[in-house]
Amino acid sequence: MIDVNERLQMRMARDSRAGWTLSVLPFLAVLLLAVLSHAGDKCRIASIAWEGEHSEFDEAQMAGVVGKPCEAWLVMRDKLVGYYENHGFVGAKLEGSLDSAGILNLELQRGVSYVWAGAENLDSSGTKPEVFRKLSGIEAGEPVSLSDLERSERKLSRLGYFEKTAPTRLFRDPVRNRIFPVYSMRKASVSQAEGMLTYSSEDGVWDGLVDVNLYNIAGTARDLILEGYTGDGSRHMSGSYKEPWVLGTNWNLVVRGRFDEEMYGDDDAVEREIVGELGVTREIGFDFTVGVFLGLSEDGKLSSFEMSYVSLDRFVLPRSGWRIDGNLTWKMDRPDSLDNFLKAHARMVKYMPLYGNFISRFSGAAGGVFPTDATVKRMDLFSLGGLDSFKGMQYHMLRSRSYGFSELAVLWQDGYDLSIEVFYQPGLYRPMPPGHGWAREQGYGLGFTQYRGNWSVNIYYAMRNGENYLDGIVGFGLKTLF
Amino acid sequence: MRLSVCLALLAAGCAFALDVDSLPVWNPDYLVRGNAPLYPSDTTDVSRSKLETHGYKTMQVTVGDGGTQVDQEMRLSIQGFLTDDVYVDALLSDVDRKAGDQTTATLQEVDQIYFRVESPHFLLHLGDFTWHDDSMGLFGFERSTLGAMVGARAGYSEVRGAVGTDEVERYSITFNGVRGQREGYSLGTGGNYLSVVPGSEKVWLNGVELVRGKDYVVNYAGGLLDFKGSLVPGNDDEIRVDYDAYDEDNVYTMYAAKAKYRHPNVHMDVSGFRLENDVDRLKHNSWTDDDYRMLKKDDGSEFVRDDSLGQLVRPTRTDRMGARLRVQGDHRFYADLETAMSRKDSNTVSHKVDGPEDRAFRWYVTSDSSYGLRKFPLAISVYGNYIGEEFGSSEFVGTDRDWNSYKLVDEWDLDSSGISGNLRHDELALRMRLWDNLFSTVKWGYRRADGEEWNSSRAAVGFMHDARLVHSELELVRVASVQDLERTRYQATANAEYRQGLVRPFGEMDFRYTESDSIGRKGEPLYEVGYGRSLGGIALVDDGWNVREALGTKLAKKRERLAADGEWEDSLVTYVWQQSADANWRYLQLNHMLQYEYSKLEEEGDQDAWVGELNANFGNRNECINGSVAYKLGMTEEQTYVSVYKAVAPGTGDVRYDSLTGVFIEGVDNGNFVYEGKGRNDSVGAVLASNSAFNADLEFRPASAFGIRHGFLRDIVLGGSFGSEGEDTTGHHLYFPPVTSSGLKEITSGTLSWEGRLEWAHPRGITASYSPGADYEKTLSSYSYFQETFWHEGSLGYQMTENHYVGANGRLETVDLTALQVLNWKIRDGSLRYRYSFLDGFHVEPGVRYRYGDGHDSYGDEFDADLKEGSLRVGYDRDDKVNAFVQFAAVQMESGGDAIPYQMMSGYGEGRTYRLEASLSLDLNKNVSVACHYVLRFGDAEENIFQKLSSEARAYF
Structure with missing residues (x-):
């Protein structure tokens, strides 16, 4: 006798892990059955006879199988049972038998309904229990839904805060109709901090870098990100802080700011931008997040709307799923010399397992500043080059009014901690004057990523537009995680 | 499924x-x-790859009074199996990248990088690599480069190809040894500084390739060759070194490929390469437009730049290709056939300039290639080669070094410099097995130019007895050559060696008689030359030790031919004595080599040459006696090593230059330099110097020596060390480094130091020690520098209870310095401190110090100063993981306005100085450690408030 929890795992595994390769198989099977049944003796369902207690909804759901081949009702049965499983009736059963006249006798045993109890965690999550419950997305008192359980497990895995150490299991309340979703999530090392600051009193120059990424600070789901550096002719500093579930609502409060200074051109003109923004974000369901921000900069006001959809299977080296981010920013109240403008930006990544340890990754990004003839500062434009955009270029090598690229990568992942990839990245961008029209950009190269203990190492080598391989970019990142 | x-x-x-x-x-x-x-854990999520990344990253930041200094270093290595048979090896090493732009760099800017994937059937290597091709006899190719290499292997076949770019130049130099010089042969021309590509060199001694690390080592930064072991080349030994050296103005692109097929009976090889200057990059980086125009117009005639810039090197291209076939049958028939072609373009930019192009062939066929001739007692073999004049056999040498200059002189009486035309060599040999282990060889060979401008024939009969116990050989040779002179040589060589047993005698000898005759030229004195060389000795070999003693002579006599009173005259007499010993026992490890050579030359007169090295360690710390002795003697071209100080942002260093005495003082708060290591003193230039060094260290415990269980002697340790090194470039021979300061003054440069130690530690917690010592140093610099320091130092300590400790220190030091100024001074220094430990790791330590110094300069002007210091230190130590302290000191220095040497009062100025020092070092976990050090100085003795903060983070993973 297979344990209930193991059957649960089997079901979840069937639904999620195998990705599209497995998920299309049932459809293929149905198709095959349909073809087979058409080809042979045409057994069809003539009518349906219900026994026992049932609702009109059930009848309406199953009515569709009348006239269909005999085996077709099984698919509808699963659908109906699945509906009840996701609405509290986890023990729902639909039994049926088909007689020689083609009459389908159905009996629905819906069973009692159950509600969720608060999520529990068996491993040391380093997170406050009430925070963990909120993060799980499962609300106590809501009807039990097995698909939500699965979505919640994926969500917790891709947050980055946790590492799944054992499958999620269900426990029941001995006295009430409650089911406990019990996770095994261990605290993961994803935070990192690195910094350096120097000051020379002789020429009054500050020099340094800061790279702080604190996730789930003290187990409260608060995140703080601070990044900055000084380089040849440019300085950059940005930070963001998230206060989750502000005032007990489902809204998160986010404060973020940015400082950029860049020297450009032959005469070393300096342009500077300081932006501060305050906004709220909230999660919708398990995968969607929306956010609205209002901000001030030294030369205008801005408001932005952000949306993201994430269904990746995990935070570190994902193997399947989507990530889509969209962002619209309207910058207004500008000085006379500059125009108001809309900056739109979107990016997507899709991971898809190919075969064995091989995984494909499709990604793309596009952005534009509208209206296209608006007079804007250099800083208002997109900064291109580096790991997030054109990999073959030096980090933040150029600015552009609009750009777009797509990327195809084939990854080879060994275990869950190592990934080697080859990528090809064709793209377009509008060069700054005196350049005009669209400039083509092609990048290609190799990448290597490994997570080992408290370390993550990332190296890539990228070339562009057929240039000499000696001028190819070697990018490397080494992080100590805690 | x-x-x-x-x-x-x-x-x-x-x-x-x-x-x-x-x-x-x-x-x-x-x-x-x-x-x-x-519950069973989810194994899919915790599976780890067999590939591991290791390395380190360090970051040092020092903020000083006037600026900041940032140093970064990173090294990353990835190794392991990707799948069961796919192996990955990768390395990234990057030093001194600025903090801000550390995320990306171009491939060229990274110090070292490679990525290699290998499986039984394929190979991919990207980044830095060395292409190595020794499959051909007629040419070989080895180059360190940056690029890509691919390879595939299936069955008996293997193919490899590579493309790479580098900024190195290939050099090949040949020189003779110097009697008595084992170390410090300069590979550059004129002793200039060279940066040799590590591992790119090949060294031959008398045509025999030597093994890196065992027979020789090369100091790559500088380009110096040291021989090791008992290899000491003499004047008649020829040393050839091929190596790559970095040269920024010479960008080369390399294309190379090789294929091999290895059937048990058939071996086939095809290989080739193209090496050309990367014209695009040179145009971009090195050449001016004028240079390029000049190169394009070049027609092979004189090629000199108008301006005063250095020589403009023509961009060249070399192509070489070869094919080789080896077949064998029945494990005795063997044939080896090879052909190669070479083409060179001396200026790839100009259409008017072409280059030499030629071919070469080589063949070897034998009826029995086996050593023992077991199947048939007779073997016939034919060897020959033809090398076109323009082939360029001296560059890119292969495994068959048939025309190397040492072999030509030693075996064929031909001078390689006088050889021209297409080269031909044919040889017929007969090998016989006369008895069980007795073989005989009859050989006849003939070398000539196509047009017979010169030739040489060599006939030899040899016997060899090769048994397990003894190996002996005898060979009789006649060589007749025609080059500048017509020579005939009769030669006999013999050698014998015992190979087993405790006592193993050995001996070898070589006698030659040569007559020379003019070829119709008048006025040339013609000689008969007799030459004899012998070496014999005995070796004692046993488990863990061996001793070898050998005596040898070399004699050469000559007389004028056809002269009426033709008397034999000595032209060379040499006696050699060699001794070596190795022992590896429990209480003694010894390694010793000594060679003495006496020679009397016609021109130079009598000469002695000594080379020696001794390293010995005896006892260990648990025994009554332990110590070490090292001694070295020889000649070297190596320049003296001096401390190199790198200028850093003002105030951030810990070394300062004292302009009064002209010396660098280490360990100061407010320095403008940091110590970078020892470097060659290039300003002096390379000259042959006699060099000798001696170091000894000894420790003696009377308690374990005499079994003393009670009393004063039980707790005593006596020790001492002596070190001396001397070098002389004035022609004076040093057999032992100076042991007195007057001895040191007589030589060019050197150091001498000694120290005695007497330590007493009573189990009740009382300790006392006394040590007298002295340091003498003479350096070769633009001004004469000589410093003598002599000191007595004593200390007393008492650990009263677990938490209370009291200690005192005293030091008396006399310094005589002759540098920019002549200064003599004396220091008396005493300090007292008390330490109280509490709360499991904390301690408080108050202390006082008094220092008095007085002295005078060469004009008799006297100076004196005294220093009083009171300090308080609070610290915390925990499990070697946390180490922190804050120390505050108030220092009062009075010098009465005299100018005093910086060191005399520990760098404190006249008046009052307050000094705060704080330090924290922390091991966050087993991989990450951080350290911070802060110094603050202020007070009326200081011009400004001085601060310095240095921090360091280190991560190993």
């Missing part, structure tokens, strides 16, 4: 229905650690 399972599931109508009653009951106690029910 999956499909069928799903079909089965569907057909069975398996709807998922949870039987809620079978769910386990939740118990809040499960949340208590250790109470949770055990």
Whole structure:
């Protein structure tokens, strides 16, 4: 006798892990059955006879199988049972038998309904229990839904805060109709901090870098990100802080700011931008997040709307799923010399397992500043080059009014901690004057990523537009995680 | 499979229905650690790759009074199996990248990088690599480059190809040894500084390739060759070194490929390469437009730049290709055939300039290639080669070095510099097995130019007895050559060696008689030359030790031919004595080599040459006596090593230059330099110097020596060390480094130091020590520098209880310095401190110090100063993981306005100085450590408030 929890795992595994390769198989099977049944003796369902207690909804759901081949009702049965499983009736059963006249006798045993109890965690999550419950997305008192359980497990895995150490299991309340979703999530090392600051009193120059990424600070789901550096002719500093579930609502409060200074051109003109923004974000369901921000900069006001959809299977080296981010920013109240403008930006990544340890990754990004003839500062434009955009270029090598690229990568992942990839990245961008029209950009190269203990190492080598391989970019990142 | 399972599931109508009653009951106690029910962990999520990344990253930041100094270093290595048979090896090493732009760099800017994937059937290597091709006899190719290499292997075949770019130049130099010089042969021309590509060199001694690390080592930064072991080349030994050296103005692109097929009976090789200057990059980086125009117009005639810039090197291209076939049958018939072609373009930019192009062939056929001739007692073999004049056999040498200059002189009486035309060599040899282990060889060979401008024939009969116990050989040779002179040589060589047993005698000899005759030229004195060389000795070999003694002579006599009073005259007399010993026992490890050579030359007169080295360690710290002795003697071209100080942002260093005495003082707060290591003093230039060094260290424990259990002697340790090194470039021979300061003054440069130690540690917690010592140093610099320091130092300590300690220190030091100024001074220094430990790791330590110094300069002007210091230190130590302290000191220095040497009062100025020092070092975990050090100085003795903060983070993973 297979344990209930193991059957649960089997079901979840069937639904999620195998990705599209497995998920299309049932459809293929149905198709095959349909073809087979058409080809042979045409057994069809003539009518349906219900026994026992049932609702009109059930009848309406199953009515569709009348006239269909005999085996077709099984698919509808699963659908109906699945509906009840996701609405509290986890023990729902639909039994049926088909007689020689083609009459389908159905009996629905819906069973009692159950509600969720608060999520529990068996491993040391380093997170406050009430925070963990909120993060799980499962609300106590809501009807039990097995698909939500699965979505919640994926969500917790891709947050980055946790590492799944054992499958999620269900426990029941001995006295009430409650089911406990019990996770095994261990605290993961994803935070990192690195910094350096120097000051020379002789020429009054500050020099340094800061790279702080604190996730789930003290187990409260608060995140703080601070990044900055000084380089040849440019300085950059940005930070963001998230206060989750502000005032007990489902809204998160986010404060973020940015400082950029860049020297450009032959005469070393300096342009500077300081932006501060305050906004709220909230999660919708398990995968969607929306956010609205209002901000001030030294030369205008801005408001932005952000949306993201994430269904990746995990935070570190994902193997399947989507990530889509969209962002619209309207910058207004500008000085006379500059125009108001809309900056739109979107990016997507899709991971898809190919075969064995091989995984494909499709990604793309596009952005534009509208209206296209608006007079804007250099800083208002997109900064291109580096790991997030054109990999073959030096980090933040150029600015552009609009750009777009797509990327195809084939990854080879060994275990869950190592990934080697080859990528090809064709793209377009509008060069700054005196350049005009669209400039083509092609990048290609190799990448290597490994997570080992408290370390993550990332190296890539990228070339562009057929240039000499000696001028190819070697990018490397080494992080100590805690 | 999956499909069928799903079909089965569907057909069975398996709807998922949870039987809620079978769910386990939740118990809040499960949340208590250790109470949770055990479930199998999700193994798919915790599987780890067999590939591992290791390395380190360090970051040092020093903020000083006037600026900041940032140093970064990173090294990353990835190694391991990707799958069962795919192996990955990668390395990234990057030093001194600025903090801000550390995320990206171009491939050229990274110090060292490579990525290599290898499986039984394929190979991919990207980044830095060395292409190595020794499959051909007629040419070989080795180059360190940056690029890509691919390879494939299947069955008996293997193919490899590579493309790379580098900024190195290939050099090949040949020189003779210097009697008595084992170390410090300069590979550059004129002793200039060279940066040799590590591992790119090949060294031949008398045509025999030597093994790196065992026979020789090369100091790559500088380009110096040291021989090791008992290899000491003499004047008649020829040393050839091929190496790559970095040269920024010479960008080369390399294309190379090789293929091999290795059937048990048939070996086939095809290989080739193209090496050309990368014109695009040179145009971009090195050449001016004028240079390029000049190169394009070049027609092969004189090629000199108008301006005063250095020589403009023409961009060249070399192509070489070869094919080789080796077949064998019945494990005795063997043939080896090879052909190669070479083409060179001396200026790839100009159409008017072409280059030499030629071919070469080589063949070797034998009826029996086996050593023992077991199947048939007679073997005939034919060897020959033809090398076109323009082939360029001296560059890119292969494994068959048939025309190397040492062999030509030693075996054929031909001078390589006088050889021209197409080269031909033919040889016929007969090998016989006369008895069980007795072989005989008859050989006749003939070398000539196509047009017979010169030739040489060599006939030899040899016997060899090769048994397990003894190996002996005898060979009789006649060489007749025609080059500048017509020579005939009769030669006999013999050698014998015992190979087993405790006592193993050995001996070898070589006698030659040569007559020379003019070829119709008048006025040339013609000689008969007799030459004899012998070496014999004995070796004692046993488990863990061996001793070898050998005596040898070299004699050469000559007389004028056809002269009426033709008397034999000595032209060379040499006696050699060699001794070596190695021992590896429990209480003694010894390694010794000594060679003496006496020679009397016609021109130079009598000469002695000594080379020696001794390293010995005896005893260990648990024995009554332990120590080490090292001694070295020889000649070297190596320049003296001096401390190199790198200028850093003002105030951030810990070394300062004292302009009064002209010396660098280490360990100061407010320095403008940091110590970078020892470097060659290039300003002096390379000259042959006699060099000798001696170091000894000894420690003696009377208690274990005499079994003393009670009393004063039980707790005593006596020790001492002596070190001396001397070098002389004035022609004076040093057999032992100077042991007195007057001895040191007589030589060019050197150091001498000694120290005695007497330590007493009573089990009750009382310790006392006394040590007298002295340091003498003479350096070769633009001004004469000589410093003598002599000191007595004593200390007393008493650990009263576990938490209370009191200690005192005293030091008396006399310094005589002759540098920019002549200064003599004396220091008396005494300090007292008390330490109280509390709260498991904390301590408080108050202390006082008094220092008095007085002295005078060469004009008799006297100076004196005294220093009083009171300090308080609070510290915390925990498990070697945390180490922190804050020390505050108030220092009062009075010098009465005299100018005093910086060191005399520990760098404090006249008046009052307050000094705060704080330090923290922390091991965050086993991989990450951080350290911070802060110094603050202020007070009326200081011009400004001085601060310095240095921090360092180090991560190993």
